[in-house]
Amino acid sequence: MRVGYGWDSHEFKSGIPLRIGGLEIPHPKGLGGHSDGDVLLHAITDALLGAIAGPDIGTLFSPSDSRWKGADSSVFLAEALERVTSAGFQIGNVDSTLILAAPKIGPQADRIRERVAELLNIPADRVGIKAKTPEGMGTENAAIAHAVVLLEERPTGSRHTKSTRKATRR
16 A cells, blocks of 8 residues: 655636636636646645655646646646556545635535546545635635545556565565
8 A cells, every 4th residue: 555645735816717626616716827726636646646656746747848838737637647557556545625715615525526536537435525714824815735645556467476565564
């Protein structure tokens, strides 16, 4: 098993759509960033990459590279998922917390959970979506996302032999 942790933050800006978890969420401001600013998908991407000791999202998809300007963050997530699969792992579950003053995530949580599960090719009951307000943090004009993933070795096609597995479980 492997555990990965990721987090991301972006400031709210006028004139752009708000995207969280691969969905457009009704709100007068979106999240600024080089790509679409989807803090949740960015945090999950980094958690997946961290669990396999891979490069972080900024290394793979540099903000200085014009190819990623305005990019859909599901592209980043798909690359991380491919790397997880190639490393011989599958997702056990994902848990996340969004921290933002508005909009309220509760009414959108089930839709976000379903979309994230779809993007990760896992059942929705393996995706946790929680939201908190940033009381006293001074981050009312930003959104923050934390994500944790549990990876399990794939039952077939694993890159480890039985003897290697024994040695790594000590």
